[in-house]
Amino acid sequence: MAAERRLPRGRLLLPAFPHVTRTIPARRGVLLGVLVLAIAGGAATGWLAASRGLLPTAAVLIGLAGMLVVVSDARAALWAVLGVVTLLPFAVIPVHVKLTPTLLEVTALAALGVWLLGLLLRRDERIVTAVTGAWIVLLLAVTLFAFLLGVNNGYTSETYHDYGKFVLAVLLVFVVWNTTRTLADARRLTTVMLLGGGGAAGIGLALYAGGASLTLRVLSHLIRYGYPATRIVRYIEDNPAKQMRLVGTSVDPNSFGGLLAVVFVLAAAQAVARHRLISRWLTVPVAGLSAAALLLTYSRGAWLGAAAGLAVLALLRYRWLVAPGVLLGVLVLAVGLGASFLHRLWLGLTLQDPATKLRLQEYQNALAIIRSHPFFGVGFGAAPSILQQTGVSSIYLTVAEEAGFLGVAAFLVAVGSVGLAGLRHWRRTRESAAGDLQLALLAALASALMVGVFDHYYFDITFPHMAALFWTVCGLMLALARPPGVPQGAVDAAGTLC
Numbered sequence: 175m176a177a178e179r180r181l182p183r184g185r186l187l188l189p190a191f192p193h194v195t196r197t198i199p200a201r202r203g204v205l206l207g208v209l210v211l212a213i214a215g216g217a218a219t220g221w222l223a224a225s226r227g228l229l230p231t232a233a234v235l236i237g238l239a240g241m242l243v244v245v246s247d248a249r250a251a252l253w254a255v256l257g258v259v260t261l262l263p264f265a266v267i268p269v270h271v272k273l274t275p276t277l278l279e280v281t282a283l284a285a286l287g288v289w290l291l292g293l294l295l296r297r298d299e300r301i302v303t304a305v306t307g308a309w310i311v312l313l314l315a316v317t318l319f320a321f322l323l324g325v326n327n328g329y330t331s332e333t334y335h336d337y338g339k340f341v342l343a344v345l346l347v348f349v350v351w352n353t354t355r356t357l358a359d360a361r362r363l364t365t366v367m368l369l370g371g372g373g374a375a376g377i378g379l380a381l382y383a384g385g386a387s388l389t390l391r392v393l394s395h396l397i398r399y400g401y402p403a404t405r406i407v408r409y410i411e412d413n414p415a416k417q418m419r420l421v422g423t424s425v426d427p428n429s430f431g432g433l434l435a436v437v438f439v440l441a442a443a444q445a446v447a448r449h450r451l452i453s454r455w456l457t458v459p460v461a462g463l464s465a466a467a468l469l470l471t472y473s474r475g476a477w478l479g480a481a482a483g484l485a486v487l488a489l490l491r492y493r494w495l496v497a498p499g500v501l502l503g504v505l506v507l508a509v510g511l512g513a514s515f516l517h518r519l520w521l522g523l524t525l526q527d528p529a530t531k532l533r534l535q536e537y538q539n540a541l542a543i544i545r546s547h548p549f550f551g552v553g554f555g556a557a558p559s560i561l562q563q564t565g566v567s568s569i570y571l572t573v574a575e576e577a578g579f580l581g582v583a584a585f586l587v588a589v590g591s592v593g594l595a596g597l598r599h600w601r602r603t604r605e606s607a608a609g610d611l612q613l614a615l616l617a618a619l620a621s622a623l624m625v626g627v628f629d630h631y632y633f634d635i636t637f638p639h640m641a642a643l644f645w646t647v648c649g650l651m652l653a654l655a656r657p658p659g660v661p662q663g664a665v666d667a668a669g670t671l672c
Contacts, residue, residue: 226330248292248353251285253366255642260370260433263639264425266400271333274400278639282342287351302352302435306595306652307519308622309588312342317585320577326552336635337554357608360650361451364440364611367646368452371437372460375467378422378430382470387416393423401425410472410518411528420470428567429631429640430594431468431476432622436643438464439483439621443614449607472518475567475628483621491613492606533567533628540566544574551578554635569626569633585633592648593619599655608654615651622647 205246258265258277266274293301314365321337354360381389386407397403408427410416444452488495518527543552545563554576557564564575566662573581596616603609622644626632631640 176671224582248285248289248349249359249363250290251281252346252350252353252363252646254281255285256363256366256370256646257281259639259642259646260367260374260437262396262399262423263637264401264423265396268399273331276339276400279339279342282339282346283640286342286345286350289353291338301348302656304554304595304652306588306591307348307351309584309591310344310347313581313584313588314341316581317341317577320551320553320581322553323550324555324576327553327555327558329553329555333555333635334519336638339638340635340641343638344645347645347649347652351652354650354653357451360608360611360654363646363650364444364614365456366442367439367454367643368444368456368460371433372441372456372463374422374424374430375434375437375460375463378420378424378467379463380424381422382418382420382467388422389418393421396423417472419472420467422467426631426637427471428473428475428629429470429637431473431477432625432629432631432640433470433643434464434471435476435479435483435621435625436618436647438468438480439487439618440614442484443487443617444611446487446495447607447610447614449605449610450608451611468591473629474518478628479621479623479625483617486617486620487613492598511542536566537568537571539563540568540571540575544571544578547578549578549580551576551581552595565630567629569623569630572630572633589619589623589648592651595655596651599651600660612651612654615647618647619651 175571223405225648255278258281262277265277267277267280268274318341321409349365352429384400385393389407393401393406394403402425405412408419408421410419419427421427421432422430424433438461441457444450445454445461447459450457465480468480484495539562543557543564546562547561551573552558552564552575555564566572566575569585570582573585596612596619598611600609600616603612622632631637632644633641
């Protein structure tokens, strides 16, 4: 064996591997640093366990491990965002500061920050741009202008905080669009969405099966983490004599219904897809759980939204489902199954129940505000007149109230541009896995837009998790329909998107 050759002090060249060197002092420094961190971490963990208990300590350690994963990759951060959106949308980090940060904004900031840092550090990284992106930026600009115009309309520090969370939720569309580069990336992100939605539906069904007492007992534990202390158990028309509504961990049964409608349509579309990306071992259970939970929310707008999504699937691709669907509907009516659901839907369609009459009053109030402030709206605070009140159960009227007709136009153009890009891509790739996933996303978008006719949660600054869900779906559609000028290849066996 050749004799070892000596290098300058501190460096030793290994004879068997002449190209490998070791810096002994540097290695000792790293080991010493790791040892110090391990001792400090162990001491901190022991102190936390002794002072706070084992469960909070475990939660902190899991949170720290999760944050390390999140900051390592923007795609992992997006998974965390979807986990929060579906399972703990209103949870806060229990620290005593003027504005308590929520889990949603922390994970959304991490996703946005990691993506932007990657753009700065990697010369080969480029922002994917298209006309659709410009429309989304224009929408944000219009909402910002309306927000600034309405600063005298009863804004509080919470209003500024909520608007900031809403903007973060919309900006996620660009993170999803730019980090979802392969079909595998799209499959993983969709899988996380389905897992989170299915898990939320399962939790909601378990609480519902346990009745009002179990729901109250379990969800009361979330009060310390930012959840409301009132109206935890919800009933139809807030009347305990009527059916209890399923809320899960989403606080509001109507917003939960909007989330479940999107998840159900995605799962159902992938379950019947010819070139499915996600196994039926996942999609079928998620579709079943989300459908059952959706019914028990008693959210008629969400029911109609889910029906609209299924209609898009049937009309564009799976016309063979129409006849079995009609036959199943007739059978359900004949046997008398789901009579309470059908009765509630009928009361809504015929404008007979108090909740529907209240919505009609909201619509009249919203139209009065829009007539008074047609171009830029009244912002995101209170109505300028004590005779009027903001808040209406419709995305489109909500946008018109808050940002005027310019806001409505910007919203429709931005979302229409996303839908058109998705539809064009599906027509080009309809006989591929990418095409089937795009069709599922188109149906989910149609479902959300139908829900938006009757509910406002996808464009409500106090429900930023619903905006995050909506724009994540849009980001996935744009990622699949990536402009041809982007050097990512074509849809092929390797799984690249374009």
